[in-house]
Amino acid sequence: MGVPVTSSPPDVLVPAADGERTRARPTDRKPPRGARRAAYWISPIALLTIWQLLSGTGAVSSQKLPPLNVIWRAGVEVARNGQLGDGLAVSLRRMLIGFVVGAAVAAVLGVAAGLLRWGDVVVDPLLQMVRNVPLFGLIPLFILWFGIGELPKEVLIALAAALPIYVNVHAGIREADPLLVEATTVLGYGRWQRLRHVVLPSAVPLTLVGVRLGVASAWLSLVVAEQINADSGIGFMINNARDFLRTDIVFVGLLLYAFVGLAMDTVVRLIERRLLRWRAS
């Protein structure tokens, strides 16, 4: 659980000529790395080509599935008239505020519950309860409580980010190796030094797993929150486009969601690589 997911292909057992099973080395049969990487593009490019053929020739109504060049033009259009920039800025602001608040609260609660017995007793049951309520089921309640402005969206995003981060910080603190704690006690570390150099660093790997899950979950909540009521943001741009039957702009909005989500995940991965470089050997 403490190990972040990596995508290394498992070794494969292949029957050898003499009937014995031998372990194939990864380099044995596979084409060179560059070629393999290029191969991954075959199916997406095929899909896009079929898409373009179907809608470009009118086989499928361009109202339902606009050709790629039309989507591109729509993208340029909303970028020029400012809809895209404004919407992106608003959505990112919601994400940032919600995520930072949620992550901070989760970190404090996770550390408290992980370190202190009373913290665990008080905090953990509550969080486990909240964790089992379907997040999006809370939206009507949030609208009643917080109205339809920015606040209900930010609260939803904060909650979505907080839950996985809390769970992983809590578990991460518990990962601290008692043998290291004992050794550093004998070597004269004070309580604060043990916390800073032993316990908290032990929690970093799982915390980063939580952050990645939290970013994904928060971004998903943003998308949902923006569908339901919004007068600005990428979601607003999409809803607006729907009302005017601009399917092309709807696609632009969806692509934007996808790219930003991917970009944020990449940033967290880079941070992870940097913070866990002591693991590489």
Add this chain to the structure above:
Amino acid sequence: MTETVRVRGLTKAFGSRRVLDGLDLTIRRGEFVALLGRSGSGKSTLLRVLAGLDRDISGAAGVTGRVSMAFQQPRLLPWRPVWRNITLGLDTADPRGTALRALTEVRLSDKADVWPRTLSGGEAQRVSLARALVREPDLLLLDEPFGSLDALTRLAMHRLVVQLWERYRPATLLVTHDVDEALALADRVLVLEGGRIAAEHLPAAHGQAELRARVLSDLGVGETESIHEGA
């Protein structure tokens, strides 16, 4: 005050089992003592009491001055570079310089900036030793620190420990399973049995072979081993 360790009537029970039972032990300043005993004889328990990790005892266990310890596993912080491992928790004006000097003494000055995971077992154990000694302890506790090393590395470590001990002269208590190691390093060899010190030997006073046979007999493996000796 020439006694660094003074233990009188130390008793430590886990449930109804008395692991240490009225144990007396004195270690003089600068003395190198090895403690032998079978598995479960309470060697590690005694070390934990002296290290201050276990205070739930009866009897008196007094240590004068600073205590430091090296463990069977090096127990380095994997997320701190080697040099930080040495000086963390230590109050010093120039931590890096102090760490580099300590690393030079264990002949690892070129490893100051690497991550502990990249060290070999022997190297990590040398770092652990440097970390224990840089605190200039009055009492150095060694809990089978060579147990997981291969034979050649172990011999090199023995030489290193003796050199460092001669330089700093801490009172040293080495817990080990290895009779030869105990005889080679210590001024005094103690055997822990039945919760107290059951036998004491002075390596300097006897021939090695004779003493080895005696210690082995204290540990209850005398006969088979002496046949082996004779062959």
